[in-house]
Amino acid sequence: MSVGVQRLRDEPDVIRRGALDKGEDATLVDTALALDARRRALLGEADALKAERNSASKRVGVAIQAGAAPNGPEVAALRAASVAAGERIAALDVAIGRVEAELEDALLRIPNPADPDVPVGDASASVTVRTWGDLLPRAMPASGPRGTDAGAGATAWERRPHWDVAQRLGIFELERGAKIAGSGFPVYRGAGAGLQRALIDFFLTVHTRENGFTEIWPPAVVNAASARGTGQIPDKEDQMYVVTRDELYLVPTAEVPVTNLHRDEIFEAGELPVRYAAYSPCFRREAGAAGKDTRGILRVHQFDKVEMVLFETPEASAAALEWMVGRAEDLLRRLGLAYRVLLMATRDMGFVQAKKYDLEVWAPGVERWLEVSSCSSFRDYQARRMAIRYRPAPGARPELVHTLNGSGLALARVVAAILETYQEPDGSVRVPEPLRASLGADVLRPPA
RNA sequence: GGAGAGGUCGCCUAGAGGCCUAGGGCGCCGCACUGGAAAUGCGGUAUGGGGCAACCCAUCGAGGGUUCGAAUCCCUCCCUCUCCGCCA
Numbered sequence: 001m002s003v004g005v006q007r008l009r010d011e012p013d014v015i016r017r018g019a020l021d022k023g024e025d026a027t028l029v030d031t032a033l034a035l036d037a038r039r040r041a042l043l044g045e046a047d048a049l050k051a052e053r054n055s056a057s058k059r060v061g062v063a064i065q066a067g068a069a070p071n072g073p074e075v076a077a078l079r080a081a082s083v084a085a086g087e088r089i090a091a092l093d094v095a096i097g098r099v100e101a102e103l104e105d106a107l108l109r110i111p112n113p114a115d116p117d118v119p120v121g122d123a124s125a126s127v128t129v130r131t132w133g134d135l136l137p138r139a140m141p142a143s144g145p146r147g148t149d150a151g152a153g154a155t156a157w158e159r160r161p162h163w164d165v166a167q168r169l170g171i172f173e174l175e176r177g178a179k180i181a182g183s184g185f186p187v188y189r190g191a192g193a194g195l196q197r198a199l200i201d202f203f204l205t206v207h208t209r210e211n212g213f214t215e216i217w218p219p220a221v222v223n224a225a226s227a228r229g230t231g232q233i234p235d236k237e238d239q240m241y242v243v244t245r246d247e248l249y250l251v252p253t254a255e256v257p258v259t260n261l262h263r264d265e266i267f268e269a270g271e272l273p274v275r276y277a278a279y280s281p282c283f284r285r286e287a288g289a290a291g292k293d294t295r296g297i298l299r300v301h302q303f304d305k306v307e308m309v310l311f312e313t314p315e316a317s318a319a320a321l322e323w324m325v326g327r328a329e330d331l332l333r334r335l336g337l338a339y340r341v342l343l344m345a346t347r348d349m350g351f352v353q354a355k356k357y358d359l360e361v362w363a364p365g366v367e368r369w370l371e372v373s374s375c376s377s378f379r380d381y382q383a384r385r386m387a388i389r390y391r392p393a394p395g396a397r398p399e400l401v402h403t404l405n406g407s408g409l410a411l412a413r414v415v416a417a418i419l420e421t422y423q424e425p426d427g428s429v430r431v432p433e434p435l436r437a438s439l440g441a442d443v444l445r446p447p448a
Numbered sequence: 449g450g451a452g453a454g455g456u457c458g459c460c461u462a463g464a465g466g467c468c469u470a471g472g473g474c475g476c477c478g479c480a481c482u483g484g485a486a487a488u489g490c491g492g493u494a495u496g497g498g499g500c501a502a503c504c505c506a507u508c509g510a511g512g513g514u515u516c517g518a519a520u521c522c523c524u525c526c527c528u529c530u531c532c533g534c535c536a
Contacts, residue, residue, distance in 0.1 A: 061466030
């Protein structure tokens with residue numbers, strides 16, 4: 001992940017401004033530029049010496065074949081020249097290695113500048129782009145949407161938080177999950193498990209049959225190179241479960257394996273866009289988040305998610321982000337869940353994103369917005385690190401693709417929103433229409 | 449996990465310390481020939497970096513080593529295939 005040295009040289013002011021807008025250190029831009037200049041100077045020197053050594057070595061061979069004694073003075077002189085060059089090369093290579101490591105380090109700490117249309121500021125500057133659906137209140141008035149005949153203004157019943165609803169339905173087993181794995185590893189039982197399966201199937205079916213995505217079913221672990229590719233290490237290493245014995249990382253999102261599918265590859269002209277939809281379990285240690293949103297299934301160590309991953313040409317990426325957000329919204333609408341779309345401000349969007357939208361679903365039982373999707377464009381920032389390129393035209397020089405990804409959607413919080421939105425006073429929960437066939441039920445009822 | 453064989457240009461392959469500036473074939477692109485095409489001939493056809501440029505440097509799975517010089521020799525690792533073992 002990095003802005004490239006080329007862009008750094010071309011428009012340092014934009015990069016500096018971008019770093020400041022994200023609350024990062026802008027002086028690294030000048031550090032990097034100085035290192036880049038130093039690197040180029042050393043490289044020029046070393047390359048010249050290498051050319052010298054190559055030709056000297058060649059002359060050794062030529063001389064011997066021409067009849068010179070392999071141990072004679074003529075050959076010895078040529079060898080000496082080559083060795084001398086070799087010694088200076090070794091020293092220069094060490095220096096270059098050091099400068100490149102420093103440059104790399106500086107580049108890694110320079111954030112991706114946000115797009116010009118992203119609001120500058122902290123979370124308070126983030127903008128609600130649109131809201132869809134009815135924001136149901138917890139206290140249902142007697143004459144409410146599904147009210148009874150009781151007097152107007154009276155409260156007929158109160159919605160419960162999803163963990164209560166789930167308990168009455170017997171579909172989560174959080175304590176047993178804690179017993180067999182640990183807290184934050186929910187077990188879904190019966191219709192709860194079916195709901196998971198139905199949602200995954202619903203999301204993937206819409207994406208593959210209507211939205212033109214190719215489905216990917218990726219490994220749940222990745223190697224270090226892949227974790228580095230999408231920037232999980234070194235930045236977010238604390239958030240990942242690591243299988244140290246085999247140097248494998250449990251995926252925190254399908255973004256990691258799926259984006260890495262095309263690491264070090266070049267798409268031919270005309271192959272873009274490439275659009276993948278992938279289900280995967282997601283594993284997150286949530287280090288440092290203890291006590292926040294820990295109730296129910298709002299923040300867990302393992303959850304399920306269908307992820308959208310896009311590889312686009314630079315010209316198409318801006319429109320692709322809007323399109324992708326629309327695909328995620330479509331799923332929420334079909335489920336009948338009220339939501340809002342937020343355009344995240346510069347200090348609220350993360351280091352590597354150029355533009356990011358969050359989708360938050362309304363959970364009326366707790367009267368809160370829950371993040372169920374985060375859709376981002378990285379422009380070429382991720383692609384540079386992973387060397388994912390494309391040929392603009394047949395035979396043309398490869399250029400970096402633009403990568404984007406977004407949840408479509410994350411399950412656990414969608415389940416919470418469904419339970420809270422569709423609950424009835426008697427503890428039953430109506431099943432959103434798209435899930436009924438798969439679940440084989442219109443209503444989930446508490447056991448008698 | 450054990451034994452063996454491999455990893456070279458988009459694909460197939462040659463290659464065994466200096467004739468490798470990696471050859472040949474296929475594919476692809478251009479040109480010629482043609483009314484047009486096929487066939488044929490000629491030329492081109494990796495990626496990254498440096499340089500205004502000519503051009504130079506690096507890369508033969510990855511990383512180390514030996515050597516004046518490594519695709520080639522040595523070491524470690526990764527991957528693929530075959531056989532055996534184990535197994536949902």
